[in-house]
Amino acid sequence: MDEPKAAKQKKTWHKKVIIFLGALFVLGVISLVAIAVVQNKPLPKNIKYGIVLDAGSSHTSVYIYEWPAEKENDTGVVQQINECKVEGNGISSYGHEPLKAGLSLQKCMNKARQVIPEKQQRETPVYLGATAGMRLLRLTNATMAEEVLSSVENTLRSFPFDFQGARIITGQEEGAYGWITINYLLGNFIQDSGWFKYIPNFKPTETSGALDLGGASTQITFESKREIESQENSLHFRLYGKSYDIYTHSFLCYGKDQALRLQIANSIKDATDSILLDPCFNSGYRRNASTNDLYSSPCISKLRIPTAPSTLDIRGTGNYQLCKRNVQAIFNRTHCTYSHCSFNGVFQPSLDGTFGAFSAYYFVMNFLNLTNEQMSLDKVKETVERHCSRPWDEVKKDFPKIKEKYLSEYCFSGTYILNLLEYGYGFSSENWNDIRFLGKIKDSDAGWTLGYMLNLTNMIPAELPYSPPLSHAGYTGLMVFFSILLVCIILTCWLSFRKPKCLHKGII
Ligand SMILES: Nc1ccn([C@@H]2O[C@H](COP(=O)(O)OP(=O)(O)OP(=O)(O)O)[C@@H](O)[C@H]2O)c(=O)n1
Ligand SMILES: [Ca+2]
Structure with missing residues (x-):
């Protein structure tokens, strides 16, 4: 039996609408996926560098760190890329010939010039921290200690980096920065971000105490729940939105x-x-x-x-x-x-x-x-x-x-x-x-130097930087998924409630 002309025309018209809507739907999905892909394309890496010299009592080490510039305030992004051990003894052994203290650093600083790209050297900070050997030299002969420090300063200034200072750090700082380093590298500061904090009974990560044994001094530092009875052993930090009460002590002469x-x-x-x-x-x-x-x-x-x-x-x-x-x-x-x-x-x-x-x-x-x-x-x-x-x-x-x-x-x-x-x-x-x-944690040496640099470059914020609960990739993925779901629901509803005649029994 021949179909009436009007019905035939209507059927063709409905078919066209469905094809058009189908094409629109496919185009929509392709666009969403394309946006997600383009949006998630990794940005060109912008790397920053920092140099810290650990002038210990027995030897000096030059550490080079790197981190992605745009993630500066995240935890665990800074990593050690090079360590150069200075030949000979620590800088405090050059009390009688201070000029040699500076000279001893030349080789390792030249190495740093090879490791850090030339165009980034001018903006790379250099810090030197001297520990117990120099504390002892200062006690024996303050002038000698000054001369040694100015000798190393002169050498470091002669390199094309951004020299930020050479000083004797206190035992308290040595303990504190060692504690920050290991907890940063172990990821113990990450805890309170993201969705985890909303989980009932969620226990934030505990920090780990730090035990450092050097040649001339030794440090013990840990988070204490009890009262810290002596002022000089007490530290208070606010890191990533959390407060820490820390006990620390450095025993000079017990390295x-x-x-x-x-x-x-x-x-x-x-x-x-x-x-x-x-x-x-x-x-x-x-x-x-x-x-x-x-x-x-x-x-x-x-x-x-x-x-x-x-x-x-x-x-x-x-x-x-x-x-x-x-x-x-x-x-x-x-x-x-x-x-x-x-x-x-x-x-x-x-x-x-x-x-x-x-x-x-x-x-x-x-x-x-x-x-x-x-x-x-x-x-x-x-x-x-x-x-x-x-x-x-x-x-x-x-x-x-x-x-x-x-x-x-x-x-x-x-x-x-x-x-x-x-x-x-x-x-x-x-x-x-x-x-x-612990020797190393994720390729970085455990020690005070990383914590020292993180602090001096303000890389550890006191408050948790705002971060959306979902990562960008997660967000885009969910957007695509729900958009597809929504389109499917709308299509299904439309097909069942306003069933086009072409889908009526007997027509198709
Ligand atoms: N493979 C090694 C390397 C070092 N040492 C010893 O370990 C001690 C501490 O070394 P280090 O941590 O490098 O001390 P310094 O930083 O030089 O000293 P301080 O922190 O007290 O200034 C030194 O007695 C050194 O002789 C060791 O026994 N075995
Ligand atoms: Ca040391």
Whole structure:
């Protein structure tokens, strides 16, 4: 049967409308996807750089950091891209020839010129922070310390970077910046952003305490829920919209090199001749030490014995138990005017949370294979004791590539670390596994330098920068999804309520 002409025309007209609407719909979806793709195309990378020189007591390191300019205030975006270890000893060893302090930095600064693109060098800030070695030099001879600082300043000014200053940082700053560095790198400041904070019972990330063991000083820093009874140990930070009450203390003279000197100087009391039997060195190990040099440190001056021989012939006996006794003698735990002390009358609240231990803590524990998080305190002690009892010849044969200065001191260092943590700070077998020995975190060295730069470049905001709850990609994705959904619903509704005649039974 032939269709009437009018109905045929209507059918063609409806068909055209549907085709037109379908095409419009497809075009709409394509446009939305295209917008999403174009909008999410990564912007050309605009990288910024920063240089920090860590002028420590035993050596200087030059660190180069980079970060994407547009994400400056986000957490965890700054990363270390290079470390250059300056040859020779720390800058404080150049007290008598200050010009050489500046010269010693040349090589590593030239390296920095190769790493940082030329057109960005002028805007790259350079900071030098000197720590305990320079604090001690300043105590012995303030003029020498000034001369060393101006020598390094002159060198740094001669490079095409934006020199921002060379200074001796305080022990408090050293502790605080170490704490900021590790918590920034561990991502512990991210917690309160995004949707997570709306989840019931959501627990914000806790911060990790920081334990730094240098050559001349050692720092302990952690967030404390208890009252901090002494003003000089208390810090208050507001970072990313959250307040932190921090306990920190820096023990000058309790870095591992000065602690070894203290231990040796204490033993001289019993020395009748120039031979000094030292249980903290492996048996068979010998070294000569000048008492003049030993007593030159302000850490030891009170222990000076005028009748002491000018040169000491130190001979290792490798006895952990005796070494432990000698090491404990350098911690004074007899007086405390607060509710709780660590040692030498210094206030310390009880230990809270987990800790990241770096610098010499890591070097030593890594050498002794003791960085495993599951290892018990007893097992650690056993390992150090075993290492101390090994003859020096054997140790040297097993580790021919390790510098003799480091290798010869691992028995002392292991014993010292155990005593500092247990006897000094009060760690025990119960909370031993709360300590993580860290060298690097995501390719950046754990240490105070990164925190120092973040602070001086104002890269850590006090308040949380406004960030929409969804990322841009998430937002665009959802937009596309809901637009498609909406179009589908409208089409379905239209088809079911205003069913075009062409869809009526019998027509199609
Ligand atoms: N592979 C290594 C490297 C270093 N050390 C020792 O570790 C100690 C601390 O080194 P470091 O953290 O670099 O101390 P500094 O920063 O130089 O000292 P400070 O922070 O006290 O100024 C030094 O005694 C150094 O001899 C070590 O035993 N093994
Ligand atoms: Ca250091």
